[in-house]
Amino acid sequence: MGAISSEEIISILKSEIENYEIEAKASETGTVISVGDGIATVYGIDHAMYGEIITFENGLKGMVQDIRRNEIGCILFGKDTEIKEGTKVTRTKKKAGIPVGEKFIGRVINALGAPIDGKGEIESEDYRPIENDAPGIVERKSVSVPMETGILSIDSMFPIGRGQRELIIGDRQTGKTSIATDTIINQKGKDVICIYTAIGQKASTVAKLVNTLDKYGAMDYTIVVSATASETASLQYIAPYSATAMAEYFMYQGKDVLIVYDDLSKHAVAYRALSLLLERSPGREAYPGDVFYLHSRLLERSSRLSEEAGGGSITALPIIETQAGDISAYIPTNVISITDGQIFLESDLFFSGMRPAVNVGLSVSRVGGAAQTKAMKKASGSIRIDLAQYREMEVFTQFSSDLDAATKAQLQYGAGLMELLKQPLGHPLSMAQQVITLCVATHKGMMDIPVKRIKEYQMQMLEYMDAEHGELIREIEEKKDLTDELVDQILKAADAFKERFQ
DSSP states (O other), X not given: OOOXXXXXXXXXXXXXXXXXXXXXXXXXXXXXXXXXXXXXXXXXXOSOOTTEEEEETTSOEEEEEEEOSSEEEEEESSOOTTOOTTOEEEEEEEEOEEEEOGGGTTOEEOTTSOBOSSSOOOOOSEEEESSOOOOOTTTBOOOOSBOOOSOHHHHHHXXXXXXXXXEEXXXXXXXXXXXXXXXXHTTTTTTEEEEEEEESOOHHHHHHHHHHHHHTTGGGGEEEEEEOTTSOHHHHXXXXXXXXXXXXXXXXXXXXXXXXXXXXHHHHHHHHHHHHHXXXXXXXXXXXXXXXXXXXXXXXXXXXXXXXXXXXXXXXXXXXXXXXXXXXXXXXXXXXXXXSEEEEEXXXXXXXXXXXXXXXXXXXXXXXXXXXXXXXXXXXXXXXXXXXXXXXXXXXXXXXXXXXHHHHHHHHHHHHHHHHTOOOTTOOOXXXXXHHHHHHHHTTTTTTXXXXXXXXXXXXXXXXXXXXXXXXXXXXXXXOOOOHHHHHHHHHHHHHHHHHOO
16 A cells, blocks of 8 residues: 555545534433332433333333423333432433334234244334324224124124224123134134234233134234233333334234224223322322323224325224123223223123123114125114014013913014024134024024024024035125025025924
């Protein structure tokens, strides 16, 4: 290498001096005053934003949750054992967020987006804030495409549409999670990405659910976000928001997402614990919007976007646990007022063998027939009114023995319908199977079958239809409509089967 001349050295130095900029990097640092129960109080960070991530000197992260005059209250995302009074804290100037991407499908992650299924790291494609504004009215589109659950009693009477929020509510052990699980299983091959969020549940329960989804091949399109009971209240609090951020990533790409929050009662309890530890008034005694806003800003993010905004949708199935069937308690009424309908599951029905234990009187879908195919709308007809009349008549006539023929017939028809609505776990029915079942039932095609054999009759009839009359099933699936001619063909086929049925 040749010697560099002095002129060259001078010109290099001149350009270096001209381009030199004084750069002083200032990062706002504070000190921990007190710590305990997953909450740290920090002094010296004066410009922190609500919801900002802060980093402790040992690498642990926290989130600003309470801003006071001289200090801030932070929730910690991890164990507080290594943090003590005097620990240094730095601002990141970033809002809490979660890595998102296609590679998360089929995985089990925690509330911060880290994998917990032992299958290695997940490559993310983007980073989304966990708190995000809900789409505005202009960006939304009305709900009109069905989100089929495969459960006859729901799809026929309380249809759910893509972009709807339908609450599943009932006491513990009444089959709330089962309805959500069956709905996820039923999305196979329907191009819907499912996200199941477990909040405050036992790790063994979540593992069992993942196994069930695996068994039915549903993990191929499902993400499980888990914040179990053993994790801190802060992680249980952010879990549903993280799951929704993940869902929004797919929604804005034009995909349909189904998200289950299991359950928001435990979420409210986790939030109340944080409120108390931050020395705020919890819930009702403070501004009653406190817990209301907790769930409203979460559920408002579920919607169906217009084509201009991306055209995707998030359908939400929040779950709420009631105490002794009291749906007029504080949190249940909150969530009922935020959602577009509820499926109310009743203990008495569950124990009497009616499973899923859907209470026809108290359940409702505020989207209704708009989210049903024409075929389903025509087939279900007056089934809801028929069931309500049956329930009322059953109460009045249980003590009288001499009934007229018309009343006996109505009681038998109602009992048959109730039996038909029973459905075993993990056996979702396709739209065509539901339409055929309802069509035959509402045309009194099962009146002479003993009530105890109705389920058996239904299953065998659907197998027969599949084997011998595949063209009827194809026509229902393709046209999604039910003409009088098609109804006649279904009833004729059902009559032909009845002669075989022993």
